[in-house]
Amino acid sequence: MSRTKFIFAGVLIVAAVVYLIVSNTGSTARYFLTIEELQAMGGRAVGRNLTVSGAVLGDTIVYDPGIPRLTFTIVHVPGDPKEVERAGGLAAVLHAAVNNPNAPRLEVVYNGVKPDLLKHESQAIIRGQLGEDGRFYADELLLKCPTRYQEEVPEQAGGAP
Numbered sequence: 001m002s003r004t005k006f007i008f009a010g011v012l013i014v015a016a017v018v019y020l021i022v023s024n025t026g027s028t029a030r031y032f033l034t035i036e037e038l039q040a041m042g043g044r045a046v047g048r049n050l051t052v053s054g055a056v057l058g059d060t061i062v063y064d065p066g067i068p069r070l071t072f073t074i075v076h077v078p079g080d081p082k083e084v085e086r087a088g089g090l091a092a093v094l095h096a097a098v099n100n101p102n103a104p105r106l107e108v109v110y111n112g113v114k115p116d117l118l119k120h121e122s123q124a125i126i127r128g129q130l131g132e133d134g135r136f137y138a139d140e141l142l143l144k145c146p147t148r149y150q151e152e153v154p155e156q157a158g159g160a161p
Contacts, residue, residue, distance in 0.1 A: 058120025
């Protein structure tokens with residue numbers, strides 16, 4: 001009888017751990033999206049934890065060191081590494097994106113110190129939430145300068161929900 005109690009207690013503990021993992025994973029999951037995919041989500045994207053990638057438009061970078069707050073615009077780049085490779089590599093894709101006036105754009109707001117790698121035609125990978133005002137409020141900012149790193153756009157962590 002005591003063995004049955006231990007087995008029952010073990011099953012309850014395992015069930016509780018599985019429940020906690022499943023419930024927390026859903027609320028903190030982040031998706032890697034292109035700007036086009038983000039815009040296609042419409043209102044469903046507002047307030048969700050997301051990761052978005054794009055090419056930095058250098059002339060839109062505004063930094064206020066007193067707050068510190070950084071705002072800038074990113075331009076759509078393809079999320080498929082094969083497409084990036086066919087287009088001539090990451091540097092070529094970023095250059096083409098910032099020179100395309102019709103490419104989808106996204107304004108980013110980041111509260112933090114301006115990173116040294118934030119420059120024209122660098123790749124920004126931002127994590128945060130889309131606000132109701134259409135601006136992306138980033139709580140994490142990762143940058144890749146194509147002249148310094150000759151890697152491709154990272155593969156998507158998951159498809160658009």
